[in-house]
Amino acid sequence: MDRPIALFELATLSAEARARLLVRSEADLALFEERVKPIIEDVRRDGDAALARFGARFDGATGLKPDAIRTPEREFDEAMESVAPEVVEAIRYAVDNVRRYHEAQMPEEMWMKEMRPGIFAGERWSPIDSVACYVPRGKGSFPSVAVMTAVPAMVAKVPRVIICTPPLPDGRTDPATLVAAKLAGVTEVYRCGGAQAVAAVAYGTQTVPRVLKMVGPGSPYLVAAKKLLSHCIDPGILAGPSESIILADETADGRLAALDLLIEAEHGPDSSCFLVTNSRPVAEAARAAIPGFWAQMSQQRVDFSATVLGGPQGGIVLSPDFDAACDFVNDYAPEHLTIHAKDPWRHMGKIRNAAEILLGDRTPNTLANFVLGPNAVLPTSGAAKTSSALSVYDFVKRSSVAYVTTLGYPEAARHAGRLATYEGFDGHANAVSATRDRLMADDS
Structure with missing residues (x-):
């Protein structure tokens, strides 16, 4: 042909x-959004029971039970034994290179610079508290996505990193994905995919924890669910x-x-x-x-x-x-x-x-x-005009840090007070006025 x-x-x-x-x-997600709305609502209402239903409906996992959404520890060990040694070696090689790259990418924990005499300012980096890494299935198994999403999260020292991935038809988890998770250091892998996985981590279920952010590529259904739930969870890069x-x-x-x-x-x-x-x-x-x-x-x-x-x-x-x-x-x-x-x-x-x-x-x-x-894991649909590849920066956030000494305070207070007065903020102005000078003198 x-x-x-x-x-x-x-x-x-x-x-x-x-x-x-x-x-x-996936330029027009409106149709997908309409289709995932009832899925999201079912997961919000029924939790693990909904995840089991959708596992059977979308993934053919008819044997998946609500009390088996989390992958048991023994499956990780079984996966290390069942996956071909050369595949385990390849995953280990990938994990090592991805870890080295992202370790080099990590910013220093904190920096400060003296802006003017006695005025110091800088930034402190700290990890996000919890993240879900999405590893798709459907057209194939993708342990490489587990590597790409979980390793930088671990390098960034995120306290709780979980993986969500669709179940196999027998209700178990893809063994190579479990190998990648284990080598990356992730111990929590949940059997849920697509829009239902996004809803699960956005709302939390009886088993799946609610997390702050979800990263990883997927179908337009996944992307649509991320958009709809962006008020509940940081959707990360919308990789389609x-x-x-x-x-x-x-x-x-x-x-x-x-x-x-x-x-x-x-x-x-x-x-x-x-x-x-x-x-x-x-x-x-x-x-x-x-x-x-x-x-x-x-x-x-x-x-x-x-x-x-x-x-x-x-x-x-x-x-x-x-x-x-x-x-x-x-x-x-x-x-x-x-x-x-x-x-x-x-x-x-x-x-x-x-x-x-x-x-x-x-x-x-x-x-x-x-x-x-x-x-x-990269931005799609033209988002590369303003977005970048997934990195350790997606798993950490910055806090601005400042410190003013006795030397730097008077000049900074004078200028800040003038601007506060001009903008009509009395409380702001009072906080850097002679009132503060008197209070600080009393404390000395």
């Missing part, structure tokens, strides 16, 4: 057609379906560009993936190579990627020049960006908006998704 790969020529596209290429599958751009100049190998284009495209039919190039030979070489790569993939993954690359949420974008290609990338603000060129560093300065930038043909997104160290 012929699988057409869409080709879009930027020079001939109307403004409307070009804008259509920038739209992601996978998206990527492969940016290739005329020096790139179109076959390698095609190979990397299929990485994110195989996640699902709701992914968004483009090869953007100013070179027609590169575009044609990539287009010709894709069917051969499909022959090496399962039918499900071929179907997913063929749907994506058939347009309008994927395909090949041919630009009139490389600057136009970079303009398209910046307008798109992709979750993942890979630059294919003999000298990729030469082009990086032209990129303003991308959550992740991978340089060269030896840095495929596969490495970044699993083992390199930088976090693979």
